[in-house]
Amino acid sequence: MRGPKYAIGVDLGTTHCALSYVDLGLSEGEEVAQRVLPIPQAIAPGEVEARSLLPSFLYLPHPSELEPGAAALPWNPTPAHLVGEIARRLGAKTPIRLVSSAKSWLCHSGVDRRGKILPVDAPQEVRRISPLEASTQYLAHLRDAWNHAHPEAPFEQQDIVLTVPASFDPAARELTAEAAQAVGYARLTLLEEPQAALYAWIEQSGGQWRDRVEVGDVILVVDVGGGTTDFSLIAVHEKDGALQLERIAVGEHILLGGDNMDLALAYTVKAKLEAAGKTLDDWQLRALTHGCRHAKETLLSQAEVAAVPLVVPSRGSRLIGGSLRTELTRDEVSRVVLDGFFPEVPHDARPQLRARTALTQLGLPYAQDAGVTRHLAAFLSRQVGATGELFETRADASFLHPTAILFNGGVLKADAIAERLIGVVQSWLAADGGRPARVLDGADLDCAVARGAAYYGYARDGGGVRIRGGLAQAFYVGVESAMPAVPGIEPPLHALCVAPFGLEEGSAPQAPARELGLVVGEPVRFRFFASSVRRDDAIGTLLERWGEGELVELGQIEATLPEEGARPGEVVPVRLRARVSELGTLVLEAIPRSGEHVWKVELDVREPQAT
Amino acid sequence: MTASNPSFFARLILAFRVLLSAKLGAAVSQLTTDEVPSLPKPEPEPEPEPEPPPLTEASPDAALQLLGLLQREGRFVDFLEEDVGRFSDEEIGAAARVVHEGCKKALAEHLEIVPIRSEEEGGKVQLPAGFDPREVRLVGNVVGEPPFVGTLQHRGWRVTRIELPKIAEDHDVSILAPAEVEL
Numbered sequence: 001m002r003g004p005k006y007a008i009g010v011d012l013g014t015t016h017c018a019l020s021y022v023d024l025g026l027s028e029g030e031e032v033a034q035r036v037l038p039i040p041q042a043i044a045p046g047e048v049e050a051r052s053l054l055p056s057f058l059y060l061p062h063p064s065e066l067e068p069g070a071a072a073l074p075w076n077p078t079p080a081h082l083v084g085e086i087a088r089r090l091g092a093k094t095p096i097r098l099v100s101s102a103k104s105w106l107c108h109s110g111v112d113r114r115g116k117i118l119p120v121d122a123p124q125e126v127r128r129i130s131p132l133e134a135s136t137q138y139l140a141h142l143r144d145a146w147n148h149a150h151p152e153a154p155f156e157q158q159d160i161v162l163t164v165p166a167s168f169d170p171a172a173r174e175l176t177a178e179a180a181q182a183v184g185y186a187r188l189t190l191l192e193e194p195q196a197a198l199y200a201w202i203e204q205s206g207g208q209w210r211d212r213v214e215v216g217d218v219i220l221v222v223d224v225g226g227g228t229t230d231f232s233l234i235a236v237h238e239k240d241g242a243l244q245l246e247r248i249a250v251g252e253h254i255l256l257g258g259d260n261m262d263l264a265l266a267y268t269v270k271a272k273l274e275a276a277g278k279t280l281d282d283w284q285l286r287a288l289t290h291g292c293r294h295a296k297e298t299l300l301s302q303a304e305v306a307a308v309p310l311v312v313p314s315r316g317s318r319l320i321g322g323s324l325r326t327e328l329t330r331d332e333v334s335r336v337v338l339d340g341f342f343p344e345v346p347h348d349a350r351p352q353l354r355a356r357t358a359l360t361q362l363g364l365p366y367a368q369d370a371g372v373t374r375h376l377a378a379f380l381s382r383q384v385g386a387t388g389e390l391f392e393t394r395a396d397a398s399f400l401h402p403t404a405i406l407f408n409g410g411v412l413k414a415d416a417i418a419e420r421l422i423g424v425v426q427s428w429l430a431a432d433g434g435r436p437a438r439v440l441d442g443a444d445l446d447c448a449v450a451r452g453a454a455y456y457g458y459a460r461d462g463g464g465v466r467i468r469g470g471l472a473q474a475f476y477v478g479v480e481s482a483m484p485a486v487p488g489i490e491p492p493l494h495a496l497c498v499a500p501f502g503l504e505e506g507s508a509p510q511a512p513a514r515e516l517g518l519v520v521g522e523p524v525r526f527r528f529f530a531s532s533v534r535r536d537d538a539i540g541t542l543l544e545r546w547g548e549g550e551l552v553e554l555g556q557i558e559a560t561l562p563e564e565g566a567r568p569g570e571v572v573p574v575r576l577r578a579r580v581s582e583l584g585t586l587v588l589e590a591i592p593r594s595g596e597h598v599w600k601v602e603l604d605v606r607e608p609q610a611t
Numbered sequence: 612m613t614a615s616n617p618s619f620f621a622r623l624i625l626a627f628r629v630l631l632s633a634k635l636g637a638a639v640s641q642l643t644t645d646e647v648p649s650l651p652k653p654e655p656e657p658e659p660e661p662e663p664p665p666l667t668e669a670s671p672d673a674a675l676q677l678l679g680l681l682q683r684e685g686r687f688v689d690f691l692e693e694d695v696g697r698f699s700d701e702e703i704g705a706a707a708r709v710v711h712e713g714c715k716k717a718l719a720e721h722l723e724i725v726p727i728r729s730e731e732e733g734g735k736v737q738l739p740a741g742f743d744p745r746e747v748r749l750v751g752n753v754v755g756e757p758p759f760v761g762t763l764q765h766r767g768w769r770v771t772r773i774e775l776p777k778i779a780e781d782h783d784v785s786i787l788a789p790a791e792v793e794l
Contacts, residue, residue: 044776045779047676047778047779047782048777048778048779069781093791294712311708317692317788319693319709323702325701
C-alpha cells in the first residue's frame with residue numbers, strides 16, 4: 001500500500017458534519033495546503049448539490065413517498081437511506097421518520113446504542129435504526145463523497161482524524177471508532193473537538209501562535225454547537241526550551257446548544273402571538289423556529305437593529321393574507337438568549353438540578369439548567385487544581401483562572417453572545433483577584449473542527465506542535481468490600497482505579513495487583529466510574545470513600561471468559577489492565593492469573609430491555 | 612389603495628416578471644416596452660446573450676429548475692400567482708418578506724450576481740471606444756463619437772457563477788412544487 005497523500009479531518013457533529021483535508025505533498029512547515037471538501041448530497045427529491053456541510057440527519061421514507069431515483073447520488077443511484085439536507089427537509093414536515101442527534105444518543109449510556117431505537121417517536125411500521133448505524137451512514141456518505149472527488153487517493157489509504165466531544169465517555173469513543181472502521185476508516189485516529197479547534201487556531205495563525213501565547217497560559221476552549229456544549233482547558237508550559245500544550249481538563253457532556261436557543265425564542269414569540277389571539281400549529285411552530293434562528297443571528301451580530309420582522313408563511317399556496325406576521329425584538333433576544341442561556345452569575349453559581357419526574361419517557365438526557373455560564377462556573381471551580389504540577393497557580397483562587405479564551409461552534413459567531421461570555425468570565429476573574437483573560441480570535445467557527453483535525457493529521461507526523469493530554473479522567477471499577485453479611489445493609493462499594501488520569505497512548509499497560517473474580521462462560525458486569533478531578537490516583541488505588549461529585553458513574557462494563565480449558569461456572573481470578581489504543585480509545589482487558597490469553601472487557605454493554 | 616401603491620407593486624411584479632421571462636427565454640423587450648411608462652429605470656437584461664444570426668432555443672429545464680428553487684425557498688410562484696389587489700399593503704408586505712428572504716437565499720446559494728459598473732448610480736461615467744454594448748446600453752441622446760460621457764442610471768447586473776443542483780434522471784422539473792397532502 002502506498003503512503004497517504006492527504007491528511008483528512010472529519011467532524012462528525014450533532015447537527016452537521018464537515019470534511020477538511022491537507023495535501024501532504026504540497027504542504028511544508030507552516031505552509032499548509034488545506035481545503036474543505038464540498039459534499040454532494042440530495043437537497044430535495046431528485047436534486048443533488050455539493051455543500052460544505054452535511055446536515056447530520058437521516059430520513060426513513062415510506063415506500064410510496066418518493067419516486068424511484070429521487071435519492072440518487074453521484075456514486076449510488078439507489079442509496080438505502082436519505083442523508084443530509086434532503087433528510088432534514090423531509091423530516092421537517094414528517095418528524096416521525098427523521099433520525100436526528102444520533103451523536104447524542106451514541107453517548108447516552110442509558111439506552112442500547114446498537115439497538116434499533118431511532119427515531120424514538122416512529123410508529124411501529126417504520127424500520128428503525130440504531131444510533132450506531134445512523135452515525136455509520138454519515139461517515140459512509142463522507143467517505144463516498146471523498147472517493148467520488150478523489151478517485152486517485154482512495155479514502156482507506158489516507159490518514160483520517162475523526163473528532164469526538166472531549167466529554168465523550170470511553171464507550172461512546174469506542175462506538176464512534178467502530179462506526180468509522182466499519183466503513184473504511186482504516187488509518188483512523190480520534191481527536192477531541194476542543195483540541196481540534198485549537199489546532200485550527202494554530203494553523204490559521206500561520207506560525208504566529210507562539211507569539212500569542214506564553215508559558216503559564218491556561219486556554220479555556222468553549223464550544224457551543226447546535227446540540228452540545230463542551231469545555232476544555234489547555235495549559236501552555238515549557239519543556240526542554242520548547243512551548244508545550246497540554247490538555248489538562250475536560251468538562252461534562254452537556255446537551256445544550258443553539259437549537260435550544262432557537263426553540264426558546266420560538267416559544268416566546270408563539271406566546272406573544274397567542275396573546276394576540278392567533279394560534280400556531282406544529283408546522284407553523286417549526287417555521288417560526290427557523291425564522292427565529294435568522295432573526296437571532298441578525299439581532300446578536302448587528303447592534304443597531306432593534307427588531308427583526310418574523311413572518312410565518314401560510315402552508316397553502318395562498319401566501320398573502322394567510323401568513324402570520326410578528327417580530328422579534330432586541331429585548332426578547334437579550335432576555336431569552338443572553339439572560340436565559342448566558343446569565344450574568346457569580347463564579348460560585350452552580351447549575352440547578354431538578355428532580356426528574358418519575359415518568360420519563362425514553363429520551364435524551366438534556367441539560368436541566370439552560371445556563372451555560374452556570375455550567376462553566378461549576379467546571380472551572382471543579383478544576384481549580386487542574387494545572388497540578390505544571391506550574392504554580394494562586395493557592396487561594398476559588399476556581400481555575402483561564403488566561404485566554406478560544407471560542408468554537410456556530411452559536412459563538414454572534415458577537416453579543418461571545419461578548420457576554422467574555423464579560424462574565426472577566427467579572428469572575430476580577431472578583432477572585434485574577435488578571436483579565438485574552439480572547440484568541442481568528443478561527444472559522446463553522447469548519448474549525450474539521451480543519452483542525454486535518455491539520456493535526458498533518459502536523460503530527462511533520463513535527464508540528466502536538467497537544468498532549470492522555471485520558472482526561474481516571475477510571476475505576478466498583479468492588480464490593482468483604483464484610484460479614486448484615487441483613488438489610490448492602491456491602492459498601494469501593495472503587496478500584498484501573499486507569500489513571502493522563503494515561504497516554506503507547507504507555508506500557510499495567511494492571512492493579514488486586515484480582516477480581518470472573519465466572520467462566522458467563523458475562524460478569526462491573527460498575528464503572530470516572531473522575532475528572534482525582535489526578536493522583538495510581539493504578540490499583542482502592543478508594544473506600546470519595547467526595548461528593550468526585551466520581552461519576554458510567555454505564556456498566558462486562559467481561560466474559562470463554563469456556564476454553566476451564567469448567568463453566570468456575571470462578572477465575574483476573575486482573576484488569578488498561579491501555580490507550582493508537583486510535584485514542586480506552587481498552588480494558590482481563591488477564592487470568594494462569595492463562596496467557598487476555599480477554600477484552602466490553603465498555604458498551606446492552607442495557608437489559610426495559611419492560 | 613392610494614395611487615402610488617399600485618405603481619410600487621406593479622414595479623415589483625414587473626421586476627419579477629422580467630427576471631422570469633429572461634430566464635424563460637421569452638421576449639423581454641416586448642414586455643418591457645409595453646410597460647415602460649411605469650418604470651423609471653428599465654431593467655437591462657441580466658444575462659447578455661450573444662445573438663448570432665441563427666437564433667437558438669433556450670432549454671427550459673434550467674429555467675424551470677431555478678423557478679422551482681425560488682418557489683421552494685421563497686414561495687415565489689405562490690406570490691406571483693396571487694391577486695394582490697385584494698390585500699392591504701401590510702399583508703402584501705408581510706408576504707414580500709417571505710419572498711425576499713427566501714429568494715435572496717436561493718439566489719445567493721446558486722448564483723453570484725455582481726454589478727456590471729462599480730460607479731455610483733447618478734454619477735458621470737466615461738465609455739471609451741470599443742466598450743461592449745452588451746454590457747452597457749446607451750440611451751437618450753445617443754449621438755457623437757466615443758469616448759462617451761453620460762450619467763449612470765443603472766449599474767447593471769451580471770451573473771459570474773451559476774451552479775444549479777444536479778438533477779436525477781426521472782426528475783420532472785416542470786413540477787415547481789408538488790401538492791402536499793398531510794396524513
